[in-house]
Amino acid sequence: MEFTFYKYQGTGNDFVILDNREEFFPKKDSQLVAKICDRRFGVGADGLLLLENHPTADFKMVYYNSDGNLSTMCGNGGRCIVHFANYLEIISGRTTFEAVDGMHEATINNEGVSLKMNDVETFEVTDAYTFLNTGSPHHVEMVSDLQNFDVFGEGRNIRNKIYGTDGANVNFVEKQNASTFSVRTYERGVENETLSCGTGVTAVALAMFETENTSENKLTLNTPGGQLQVRFNKIDSHYTDIYLEGPATMVFKGIWQWKR
Structure with missing residues (x-):
């Protein structure tokens, strides 16, 4: 059996995306997902995305980490799958779709995608770090000195020792100016540093505002894979109208030859 796949990247965070509206893909086969994502024996990706039918929205997004397991929301993956839906002519410039954390709205303009994230109002703030959930x-x-920081070693240590089996993504941040921050992220499920993390830079933007490291509500986040923007409003303790914005690019498409 064989099927067509599409390789995407959003600021270096890369994905294999499949049009699964006919439900051909064996969704419980975590070994197959991991093999496709393997950078030596497969296509190579930080994760795999399935675009599926939805009863009321334009489509449904299903996301797997590169270890083959279903995961939580992926912001850059969400932006890439919006671009893919536009390519398939399922949408035309604007969309509403469902992900694991609920409904999302997005718009696409040329290669740029603006994705609305879910509201956030709960923060755990300590002297050393801030913890929050952005999907x-x-x-x-x-x-x-973020450029020379041991993101892999320190990120893996924090991910496992503080957050245990379920883990968490770990973002290290350095302030450049009042509205610009550099970010490097260790991602659970990938278990390595990725070139960019969409929910991660969203979390960084909100955390910087919450801890008064900035008074700006539109921030530029520089990652190893490129530049993203996050804008938001804060009403009392509630962060709303949160948008993750940046490029999403189809790299190539190919055929996966699959033996059961």
Whole structure:
């Protein structure tokens, strides 16, 4: 058996995306997902996305980490699948779709996708870090000399020792100016540093505002894979109208030859 796949990247966070509206893909086969995502023996990706039919919205997004397991919300994956839906002509510039954390709205303009994230109002703030959930759980910690920081070693340690089996994504942040921050992220499920994390930079933006490291509500986040923007409003303790914005690009498409 064989099927067509599409390789996407959003600021270096890369995905294999499949049009699964005919439900051909064996969704419980975690080994197959992991093999497709493997960078030596497969296509290579941080995760795999399925675009599926939805009874009321334009489509449904199903996301797997590269370890083959179903995961929580992926912001860059959400932006890439919106671009893919536009490519398939399921949508035309604007969409509403469902992900694991609920409904999302998005718009696409050329290669840029603006994705509305869910509201956030719960923060755990300590002297060392901030923890919050932006569709996925995120640890946000400010450091010095981010370029030379041991993201893999320190991220893996925090992910396992503080957050246990379920884990959390770990974001290390350095302030550049009042509205610009550099971010590097260790992602659970990938169990490594990724070039960019959409829910991660969203968490960083909110955490920086919540801890008064910025008074700006539109921030630029520089990641190793490129630049993203996050804008939001805060009403009392409630963060709303949160948008993650940046490029989403189809890299290539191919055929996966699959033996059961």
